[in-house]
Amino acid sequence: MENTFREITYAxxxxxxxxxxxxxNPSVFVYGIGVPDHKKVFGTTNDLDLLYPGRCFDxxxxxxxLTGFGIGAxxxxxxxxxxxxxxxxxxxxxxxxxxxxxxxHYITKQPVPFVIRxxxxxxxxQGCHHSKSLHGLFSGIPGxxxxxxxxxxxxxGMLIKAMRDPNPTILIEHRWLYWARGKVxxxxxxxxxxxxxxxxxKDVTVVATSWMVVEAMRAAEVMSERxxxxxxxxxxxxxxxxxxxxxxxxxxxxxxxxxxxxDNDWLRYGISAEIFTSLVESGVLPKTLNRIGHRPSPxxxxxxxxxxxxxxxxxxxRAIEFALDLEPMSTDDVFDYSHENKFKxxx
Amino acid sequence: xxxLKMLLTIREVESYISSHYRENEMxxxxxxxxxxxxxAVGILHTLRKRAxxxxxxxxxxxxLARTNDVAGFFLEMYGRKWGPNSGRAGSMHIAEASxxxxxxxxxxxxxxxxxxxxxxxEKYNKTxxxxxxxxxxxxxxxxxxxxxxxxxxxYRVPIxxxxxxxxxxxxxxxxxxxxxxxxxxxxENYRMTTFxxxxxxxxxxxxxxxxxxxxxxxxxxxxxxxxxxxxxxHVGVESDLGEGYRSAEEYCEWVMKDSLCVRNDKLVNAGIPxxxxxxxxxxxxxxxxxxxxxxxxxxxxxxxxxxxxxxGKYF
Numbered sequence: 269m270e271n272t273f274r275e276i277t278y279a280x281x282x283x284x285x286x287x288x289x290x291x292x293n294p295s296v297f298v299y300g301i302g303v304p305d306h307k308k309v310f311g312t313t314n315d316l317d318l319l320y321p322g323r324c325f326d327x328x329x330x331x332x333x334l335t336g337f338g339i340g341a342x343x344x345x346x347x348x349x350x351x352x353x354x355x356x357x358x359x360x361x362x363x364x365x366x367x368x369x370x371x372x373h374y375i376t377k378q379p380v381p382f383v384i385r386x387x388x389x390x391x392x393x394q395g396c397h398h399s400k401s402l403h404g405l406f407s408g409i410p411g412x413x414x415x416x417x418x419x420x421x422x423x424x425g426m427l428i429k430a431m432r433d434p435n436p437t438i439l440i441e442h443r444w445l446y447w448a449r450g451k452v453x454x455x456x457x458x459x460x461x462x463x464x465x466x467x468x469x470k471d472v473t474v475v476a477t478s479w480m481v482v483e484a485m486r487a488a489e490v491m492s493e494r495x496x497x498x499x500x501x502x503x504x505x506x507x508x509x510x511x512x513x514x515x516x517x518x519x520x521x522x523x524x525x526x527x528x529x530x531d532n533d534w535l536r537y538g539i540s541a542e543i544f545t546s547l548v549e550s551g552v553l554p555k556t557l558n559r560i561g562h563r564p565s566p567x568x569x570x571x572x573x574x575x576x577x578x579x580x581x582x583x584x585x586r587a588i589e590f591a592l593d594l595e596p597m598s599t600d601d602v603f604d605y606s607h608e609n610k611f612k613x614x615x
Numbered sequence: 616x617x618x619l620k621m622l623l624t625i626r627e628v629e630s631y632i633s634s635h636y637r638e639n640e641m642x643x644x645x646x647x648x649x650x651x652x653x654x655a656v657g658i659l660h661t662l663r664k665r666a667x668x669x670x671x672x673x674x675x676x677x678x679l680a681r682t683n684d685v686a687g688f689f690l691e692m693y694g695r696k697w698g699p700n701s702g703r704a705g706s707m708h709i710a711e712a713s714x715x716x717x718x719x720x721x722x723x724x725x726x727x728x729x730x731x732x733x734x735x736x737e738k739y740n741k742t743x744x745x746x747x748x749x750x751x752x753x754x755x756x757x758x759x760x761x762x763x764x765x766x767x768x769x770y771r772v773p774i775x776x777x778x779x780x781x782x783x784x785x786x787x788x789x790x791x792x793x794x795x796x797x798x799x800x801x802x803e804n805y806r807m808t809t810f811x812x813x814x815x816x817x818x819x820x821x822x823x824x825x826x827x828x829x830x831x832x833x834x835x836x837x838x839x840x841x842x843x844x845x846x847x848x849h850v851g852v853e854s855d856l857g858e859g860y861r862s863a864e865e866y867c868e869w870v871m872k873d874s875l876c877v878r879n880d881k882l883v884n885a886g887i888p889x890x891x892x893x894x895x896x897x898x899x900x901x902x903x904x905x906x907x908x909x910x911x912x913x914x915x916x917x918x919x920x921x922x923x924x925x926x927g928k929y930f
Contacts, residue, residue, distance in 0.1 A: 297739070322739075327766075328762075328765060328766070328769065330759075330762035330763075330765065330766060332728065332758065332759045332762060333727075333728035333731070333759050333762030333763045333765075333766050334728070334762075334766070335728070336725065336727070336728025336729045336731070336732060336759065336763070337728050337729070337731050337732035337735065337763075337766060338732055339728075339729045339732060340669075340728065340729035340730060340731060340732025340733035340734070340735070340736065340746075341732040341733065341735050341736040341739075342732075343712070343717060343718075343729075343733065344667070344732075344733045344736030344737060344740070345736060345740065346735075346736045346739060346740075348732070363722060363725055363759075364725065364728070364729075367721075367722050367725060368720070368722070368725055368729065371708075372718070373922060373923075373924070373925045374703060374922045374923055375700050375703045375704045375708045375710070376700060376704070376708075376710040376712060376717070376718065377700070377701075377712075377922060378710075378712050378717070379925040380925075410923045411923055411924070413924075434925035434926060435924050435925050508924070
C-alpha cells in the first residue's frame with residue numbers, strides 16, 4: 269500500500285501507530301495506570317480498548333511491578349507497550365529497567381521487545397515531580413534503547429520501530445509537542461536509527477533534542493531574517509549513540525565549524541557532553557561550542573521561575589551570536605511558546 | 616525413583632561444588648540449595664514441561680529440577696562459551712529458556728513481577744503453561760512483592776508463587792524484619808489459594824503442587840509457603856553454625872529429616888533393593904563428574920560486547 273502524507277497532530281500520530289500496528293501484530297498490548305480512561309492519555313490510546321478487547325487495560329499504582337510485568341510478557345513473546353503519564357514516575361521502576369530489562373538479553377539471549385512511553389511534563393507549575401526527561405540517565409545504560417521523537421512523523425515512525433525492536437526501548441514524548449501538526453504517512457513505516465536534518469544551513473549547527481528542536485526552529489527563523497542560515501539536527505535516538513546518528517552531526521560540524529547543543533535536560537553529565545566528546549573523539553573539533561540546557565536546579569513551580577529554569581529560542585539566538593561573533597539583538601519581540609501559546613506546527 | 620534421582624543430582628552437584636570450590640576455577644558466588652532441594656524438585660517434577668521457572672540467586676535446585684542440564688550447569692559455573700549464558704551469568708543469573716528456565720535474579724524479589732508478566736503472556740497466548748516463581752521470606756519485605764501478588768490476583772494469571780521460608784534474609788531473622796506475626800494471615804486476604812507446608816518429604820510437596828495446579832486452572836493463583844532450612848552459609852560452601860545466629864539444635868533437627876534420607880528410607884521401605892539405589896547414586900555421581908570435567912576442558916567466550924542488544928548489532 270502506497271503511503272500518502274497528510275497533516276495530523278503528534279498525539280494523533282501516536283494513536284495511529286498503535287491502532288495500525290495492533291491490527292497486524294496480535295502480540296502488542298498497551299497498559300499502564302489510567303491508560304484506557306476517558307482522557308485516553310491525551311488521546312493517544314483512543315479506540316484501543318474497543319478495537320482490541322483485552323489488549324488495552326488499566327493498572328494499579330505499581331510502576332515497579334508493572335515494569336517487571338512488561339519484561340516477563342516480552343520474554344514470553346508479547347510486545348507490551350507500557351505508558352507512564354510522566355517520565356518522573358518511571359523512576360519508581362529503575363530496578364526493573366536497569367538491573368533487569370537492560371541485562372536480560374545479554375545474560376539469557378531472550379529478546380525483550382518491550383516499549384515504554386513516558387511523557388515529559390511542562391508548564392502551569394508542573395514542578396519538580398512532573399517535569400523530568402531523564403534521557404541522559406537512561407542513555408548511559410547499555411542494553412536500553414532511548415528515543416525522543418520531536419515531530420509527528422517521528423512520533424509515529426519511532427513508536428512503530430520500537431514495537432518491532434527486540435530490545436527494551438524507552439520513548440520520551442514532550443507534552444508541548446502533542447498539539448503540533450505535521451505531515452505523517454498514512455501507512456505503517458519505521459523511523460530509521462539515525463539523527464535527521466530538520467533544517468539545512470551553512471553558518472552554524474544546532475543539535476537539538478525533543479522540545480528544543482522547536483526552539484531551535486524558532487531561533488533559526490529569527491536568524492534567517494538577519495541572513496544567518498542555521499542547520500538543525502534532531503538527535504532523535506540517544507542510546508545506543510551509533511555512527512549513523514553521529515554521522516550527520518560530524519558532517520554538519522565539518523561544514524559549519526560551529527556547534528550548539530540544545531538539550532531538553534539538565535546540562536551536566538548528559539547528552540550534550542556525550543555528543544561533544546564523541547565528536548572530538550572522531551577527530552572533529554568545532555571552533556565554538558555552546559551547550560544549552562535546563563538550569564541546575566529542580567524545576568520550580570512559579571511561572572517567572574519556570575521561565576528562568578527553561579531555556580528557549582532566545583538562549584539559542586544568543587549562542588548563535590556568540591558563535592558567529594555577531595551583535596546581540598533585542599529579543600524582546602521574539603515570540604515565546606508557553607502553556608498559553610502552544611506550538612501547533614507545522615513541522 | 617525419579618524424584619530420588621533429581622534430589623540426588625542436585626545434592627551431588629552441590630557436593631562437587633563444595634569439594635572443588637577452593638580450586639578457584641568456578642569464579643562465581645555460590646548460594647547453595649542444600650537443605651531445601653525437595654521444594655523445587657517436588658513442584659517441578661509435578662509440573663514438568665508446563666512450568667516456566669523464575670527464581671533468585673539461589674538457583675541451583677530450581678534450575679536443575681526444571682532443565683536437568685547438568686552439563687550446561689557446569690559450563691556456566693566455569694564461565695565457558697557454551698554454557699547456557701555463555702559465562703555471562705554464573706550461578707546467580709543462570710537461565711535456559713529453551714528448557715523452560717527463564718531467570719535467576721541477583722536482586723531480591725525482582726524476579727517476582729517478571730514471573731507475573733510471563734504468566735499473563737501464557738494466558739494471553741493460551742499455551743497452558745504455568746509460571747512458577749521461587750523466592751525466600753526476605754523477598755516478602757520488598758514492596759514489589761506486594762505489588763506483584765496484587766497484580767496476579769487482579770489479572771488472574773496462571774502463576775504459582777513459592778515462598779521458601781527459612782526465617783532469614785541473609786543473616787537477619789524475621790523477628791527483626793517483620794511488623795506482623797503471620798505472612799499467611801495477610802496473604803489469605805488476596806484472591807489466591809494458599810498452601811502452607813514444612814515437610815521434607817518430597818511426596819508432600821508433590822501433593823500440594825497438584826492442588827495448586829487445580830487452583831491455577833480455575834483462574835486463581837496459588838501461593839505455596841514452605842518452611843525450610845538452609846544448611847550452609849548465605850553465600851559460599853561452608854557451614855556458619857559457629858557464627859551464632861542459628862542454633863546447633865535447629866541444625867540437627869533439620870538434618871535428621873534431610874529430604875534425601877527421607878526419600879531413601881521411603882523407597883527402601885517400599886521394597887526397592889538397596890543395590891538399585893546404590894546404582895542410581897553411582898550413576899548420578901559419575902554423570903556429575905563427567906559434566907564437570909568436560910566443562911573445565913571447554914573454551915571460554917571472548918566477546919564481551921556481543922548480545923548487549925538483540926540481533927547482535929545496534930538496531
